[in-house]
Amino acid sequence: MNQIVTQQQLLTPQPIEEPAVAPLPDATPVTVAYGDGIGPEIMRASLDVLFAAGANIAIEPVEIGEAVYKAGNSAGISSKSWQSLRRTGVFYKAPITTPQGGGYKSLNVTVRKTLGLFANVRPCVAYAPVVSTRHPGMDVVIIRENEEDLYGGIEHRQTAEVYQCLKLITRPGTEKIVRHAFEFARSNGRGKVTCLTKDNIMKLTDGLFHKVFDEVAADYPEIVAEHMIVDIGTARLADTPNDFDVIVTPNLYGDIVSDVAAQITGSVGLAPSANIGPRHAMFEAIHGSAPDIAGQGIANPSGLLLAGVMMLVHLGQTEVAERIHNAWLRTIEEGIHTADIFKPGISAKKVGTQAFAEAVIARLGEKPARLATIDYSAAERMVPAPEASPAEPVTKALVGIDVFVDSTRPVEELAGRLQAAANGAFELQMITNRGVKVWPNGVPETFCTDHWRCRYMAKPDKQFNRAMIVELLGKLSAEGTEFIKTEHLFTFDGEPGFSLGQGQ
Numbered sequence: 001m002n003q004i005v006t007q008q009q010l011l012t013p014q015p016i017e018e019p020a021v022a023p024l025p026d027a028t029p030v031t032v033a034y035g036d037g038i039g040p041e042i043m044r045a046s047l048d049v050l051f052a053a054g055a056n057i058a059i060e061p062v063e064i065g066e067a068v069y070k071a072g073n074s075a076g077i078s079s080k081s082w083q084s085l086r087r088t089g090v091f092y093k094a095p096i097t098t099p100q101g102g103g104y105k106s107l108n109v110t111v112r113k114t115l116g117l118f119a120n121v122r123p124c125v126a127y128a129p130v131v132s133t134r135h136p137g138m139d140v141v142i143i144r145e146n147e148e149d150l151y152g153g154i155e156h157r158q159t160a161e162v163y164q165c166l167k168l169i170t171r172p173g174t175e176k177i178v179r180h181a182f183e184f185a186r187s188n189g190r191g192k193v194t195c196l197t198k199d200n201i202m203k204l205t206d207g208l209f210h211k212v213f214d215e216v217a218a219d220y221p222e223i224v225a226e227h228m229i230v231d232i233g234t235a236r237l238a239d240t241p242n243d244f245d246v247i248v249t250p251n252l253y254g255d256i257v258s259d260v261a262a263q264i265t266g267s268v269g270l271a272p273s274a275n276i277g278p279r280h281a282m283f284e285a286i287h288g289s290a291p292d293i294a295g296q297g298i299a300n301p302s303g304l305l306l307a308g309v310m311m312l313v314h315l316g317q318t319e320v321a322e323r324i325h326n327a328w329l330r331t332i333e334e335g336i337h338t339a340d341i342f343k344p345g346i347s348a349k350k351v352g353t354q355a356f357a358e359a360v361i362a363r364l365g366e367k368p369a370r371l372a373t374i375d376y377s378a379a380e381r382m383v384p385a386p387e388a389s390p391a392e393p394v395t396k397a398l399v400g401i402d403v404f405v406d407s408t409r410p411v412e413e414l415a416g417r418l419q420a421a422a423n424g425a426f427e428l429q430m431i432t433n434r435g436v437k438v439w440p441n442g443v444p445e446t447f448c449t450d451h452w453r454c455r456y457m458a459k460p461d462k463q464f465n466r467a468m469i470v471e472l473l474g475k476l477s478a479e480g481t482e483f484i485k486t487e488h489l490f491t492f493d494g495e496p497g498f499s500l501g502q503g504q
């Protein structure tokens with residue numbers, strides 16, 4: 001059984017096996033993980049503030065992360081912790097360390113995906129002039145897709161030289177996150193949503209994200225919708241963040257862009273995040289476990305504390321959320337700063353993690369004088385957008401196959417063998433290496449690895465079926481061609497569902 005602990009027990013470090021003490025009868029159960037590195041320090045400090053402000057929550061501590069990984073659980077989370085998470089539906093989580101190598105899966109990604117937390121909402125706000133930043137007035141919310149993209153973790157080593165990672169972008173996943181971004185903008189009085197993709201290169205996957213963004217944007221005519229290629233978009237964000245309002249972007253770009261955005265507000269230690277799904281929600285800082293400063297009591301607890309504020313808004317405890325947020329603003333406004341944001345001339349006093357929390361507690365009930373006061377009285381619970389629309393019926397036709405081959409032979413020799421195996425219904429159209437066409441008409445300057453994509457297309461007058469593919473693979477196998485995977489090529493309502501080779 002997970003245990004319930006009270007504010008008093010949290011004022012000093014406690015092993016999570018401490019005996020249960022009953023919370024108030026109407027307290028909302030919340031699963032809490034103290035995490036790794038600076039995690040226990042900043043979680044303790046944050047919970048101290050939450051309880052001092054009157055948060056009506058009953059915490060169920062669970063152990064996740066490094067110790068669980070190292071005890072032999074490659075997912076970093078036990079089934080007991082899952083039970084707590086699924087029961088409470090609310091997870092307040094400190095950062096954890098994912099050990100490098102060794103087949104450990106990222107616990108953060110597992111939790112987000114298993115509980116369907118598809119939207120990662122990351123407000124990045126500058127607090128000039130009280131926190132040093134080059135970007136006074138910055139107030140950008142990054143809405144990062146949380147379940148798809150390269151974070152499927154579907155990776156393979158295919159040859160001696162080549163490894164691959166599968167990037168998956170889905171229409172329902174994209175529609176959900178884009179709609180969430182527009183709904184967030186609408187309910188928070190924000191006027192613009194910017195979509196960042198790399199669809200000039202990834203025309204099908206990122207192209208879908210952009211296309212769905214344009215479709216969904218049409219339902220929100222009062223909100224300005226714009227698209228930028230992610231590289232120039234990130235550069236502009238780092239240079240002129242005040243041109244941005246809400247940003248929606250696939251998973252990997254969102255991860256990078258939100259760290260950039262948080263850092264330029266003054267410190268990565270300031271930014272919170274909410275991971276929202278239909279039935280569950282998880283609240284955490286955007287930064288990691290900062291092993292370089294762990295155990296020193298100097299980490300900034302603000303990212304996790306503000307994540308706690310987002311959690312209280314989510315739970316409908318808006319008055320408590322507002323008290324904490326305003327006391328926190330007042331504290332940083334008075335120049336009481338942790339080392340990461342301390343600047344002589346701007347800051348008044350350098351404090352450690354716990355002293356910072358105590359300074360916030362001492363200011364509960366106060367409001368900032370120079371920074372804008374927070375008012376959560378009209379704040380709405382972040383509910384996910386309605387389910388994505390069902391897929392339109394589409395006519396799908398098999399028109400070819402890409403056979404991936406492991407070979408160190410010259411490409412002309414490989415092409416001869418592959419052509420000989422074609423069984424009259426299709427022909428070898430091209431061979432690429434790392435995506436660039438090297439047959440026919442390749443050039444010797446192109447660097448080639450041992451990994452070849454060999455495209456067979458059906459002849460125009462032929463019907464193509466899977467039995468022919470099996471026959472083709474049988475022939476290739478019989479004459480010793482080492483194929484390592486195949487991708488079937490389809491058209492959808494006549495439109496190719498595959499990209500051309502570079503140079504094709």
Ligand code: NAD
Pocket residue numbers: 038094095096097098099108268269284285286287288289290291292293298299300301302303340
């Ligand atoms: P990091 O965010 O932990 O640290 C980056 C830099 O920012 C460090 O110099 C660190 O000292 C500083 N920093 C971070 N948070 C701070 C805070 N609250 N106050 C003051 N300074 C702070 O990133 P990293 O070093 O790349 O990753 C360390 C570990 O964290 C890795 O194992 C990584 O997998 C993990 N990680 C976990 C999460 C999570 O649990 N959500 C997120 C990102 C990284």
